[in-house]
Amino acid sequence: MTNDKKAKIYADCLLKLKGLLEGEQDDIVKMASISSVLHQAFEQFYWTGFYRMIDGVLVIGPYQGTPACIRIAVGKGVCGVAAETGETQIVDDVHSFPGHIACDAASASEIVIPVRNRIDGEMIAVLDIDSTSQKSFDDMDADHLESIIAQFF
Ligand code: SME
Numbered sequence: 001m002t003n004d005k006k007a008k009i010y011a012d013c014l015l016k017l018k019g020l021l022e023g024e025q026d027d028i029v030k031m032a033s034i035s036s037v038l039h040q041a042f043e044q045f046y047w048t049g050f051y052r053m054i055d056g057v058l059v060i061g062p063y064q065g066t067p068a069c070i071r072i073a074v075g076k077g078v079c080g081v082a083a084e085t086g087e088t089q090i091v092d093d094v095h096s097f098p099g100h101i102a103c104d105a106a107s108a109s110e111i112v113i114p115v116r117n118r119i120d121g122e123m124i125a126v127l128d129i130d131s132t133s134q135k136s137f138d139d140m141d142a143d144h145l146e147s148i149i150a151q152f153f
Helices: 003-021 027-041 077-085 139-152
Strands: 045-054 057-064 071-073 089-091 109-116 123-131
Touching: 003 027, 003 139, 027 045, 027 057, 027 123, 027 139, 045 077, 057 077, 057 123, 071 077, 077 089, 077 109, 077 123, 089 139, 109 139, 123 139
Parallel strands: none
Antiparallel strands: 045 057, 045 123, 057 071, 089 109, 109 123
């Protein structure tokens, strides 16, 4: 996919989400809508969803895709590392990521974006997107996804 095409798809997602979520305050509603819109927009997105931080553990939240692990400890897997470091994680090949949690063998590459509450900066969740192709995600995806998250949380 060209960068122009990718930028256009992310711009369309943002527009759609702005329309859907105008004035919305509920985090679950936002997570459900963001998962759905992103998942529908990109063919290669195999699993798109959120793990919420509840009592110091990542717990499955709204998502689109096959059933996945219910709880992930902070520091474990790609999601746990994103939650621990507060940094977006891009993994070109999940099979070479030490400690990757394989919820589904179809997953080949992954991006995980920390989600912070804009009021106090508290980490409330991570957005996890898995792709069936290796190297699906780059800094451009990270920038767009981080800005979508910053817009709504
Ligand atoms: N791959 C993730 C686990 C979650 S599933 O992919 C939905 C990880 O290692 O954090």
